[in-house]
Amino acid sequence: MTKTKTVYFGAGWFTDKQNKAYKDAMAALKENPTIDFDHCYVPLQNQYKDIRVDLHPEYLHDIEWADATYHGDLVGIKSSDVMLGVYIPEEEDVGLGMELGYALSQGKYILLVIPDEDYGKKINLMSWGVCDNAIKMSELKDFDFNKPRYAFYDGAVY
Numbered sequence: 001m002t003k004t005k006t007v008y009f010g011a012g013w014f015t016d017k018q019n020k021a022y023k024d025a026m027a028a029l030k031e032n033p034t035i036d037f038d039h040c041y042v043p044l045q046n047q048y049k050d051i052r053v054d055l056h057p058e059y060l061h062d063i064e065w066a067d068a069t070y071h072g073d074l075v076g077i078k079s080s081d082v083m084l085g086v087y088i089p090e091e092e093d094v095g096l097g098m099e100l101g102y103a104l105s106q107g108k109y110i111l112l113v114i115p116d117e118d119y120g121k122k123i124n125l126m127s128w129g130v131c132d133n134a135i136k137m138s139e140l141k142d143f144d145f146n147k148p149r150y151a152f153y154d155g156a157v158y
Contacts (some may be wrong), residue, residue, distance in 0.1 A: 001036065001148065002033075002050045003033060003034060003035060003036045003037075003101055003143050004034065004036060004145075004146060005034055005035055005036060005038050005081045005082055005145035005146060006017060006035070006039045006040045006041065006079075006080045006082070007025070007029065007040050007041070007080055007083070007084040007085055007101065007111075007145070008034065008040070008041045008043075008073075008077045008082070008083050008084065008108075009025070009029070009040060009041065009042045009043065009083065010083060010084060010085040010086065010095075010096045010099040011025060011085070011086035011093075011096070012041075012086070012088070012091065012093035012095070012096060012099070013044065014093070014109040015048060015091055017088055017091060018086075018091060018093070020090060020115075021088055021113075021115050021137065022086060024137050025041075025084070025086045025137065025140060027115055028137065028140035029049060029084075029094075029140065029141075031141040032140065032141050032142070032143065032145070033078075034143075034144055034145040034146045035145055036049070038151070040118075041076030041079065042078075042081050043055060043069075043073050043076065044091075045061040046072055046073070046076060047065075047069050047072075048065050048068035048069045048072060049065070049068075050144050051065055057098050059151060063148050067141065073099070073128075074102060077102055077108065078106055080108070081104030081108070081109070081141075081145070082109045082110075082111060082145060082148070083099065083100065083108045083109070083110045083111070084111050084113060085110065085111070085112050085127070085130070085131070086113050086157075087098065087112045087113065087114050087127060088114070088115065088118060088124060089114070089118050089123050089124065089155075090118070090121075092124055092127070097124070097126065098125075099156070100127060100130045100131070100148055101126075101130060103130075104130045104157065108131055109132050109148045110131045110132050110133075111131065111132065111133050111134070111135065111141050111143070111148070112127065112131045112134040112135070112153070113134075113135055113137055114134060114136060114137065115134070115136075116136045116137050116138050118135075119134075119136045119155065120154055120155040121155055122155060122156045122157060122158045123153065123155060123156075123157055123158070124157065124158065125157040125158065126154070128153055128157045131132075132148065132149075132150050132151075133148070133150060133151045133152070133154070134153040138146045143144040
């Protein structure tokens with residue numbers, strides 16, 4: 001398989017569970033033979049002036065930082081092949097919801113990745129509706145991004 005696809009890496013990092021899922025998904029993408037990881041867009045690695053708000057939350061109140069980071073992320077979605085959303089059913093992230101909707105408007109293939117222990121739990125109807133496929137975290141390292149397919153999520157929606 002050839003490393004040809006890039007992803008926009010949508011994921012929260014605000015709780016311990018989100019951080020674990022974030023790290024697990026990043027590790028799986030680095031192993032995936034169809035992902036050109038060096039050219040993927042990871043928002044935490046592309047914040048305006050390299051100011052990471054996970055380390056400097058005071059910048060969340062800086063209008064210049066917020067505007068430039070927001071618009072930079074939109075460019076990241078537009079310039080990536082695939083929108084990947086790390087989705088935790090009990091900890092839905094409104095930012096991820098916005099990114100998913102924007103990716104849909106740009107005609108991107110949308111893949112939700114759900115931690116194995118949460119797969120099958122109810123997810124938000126709108127997140128379910130925009131995704132083309134939802135897989136378990138353990139499937140991410142072997143997912144063939146060169147042959148994206150549509151599939152139903154086996155869990156319920158709310």
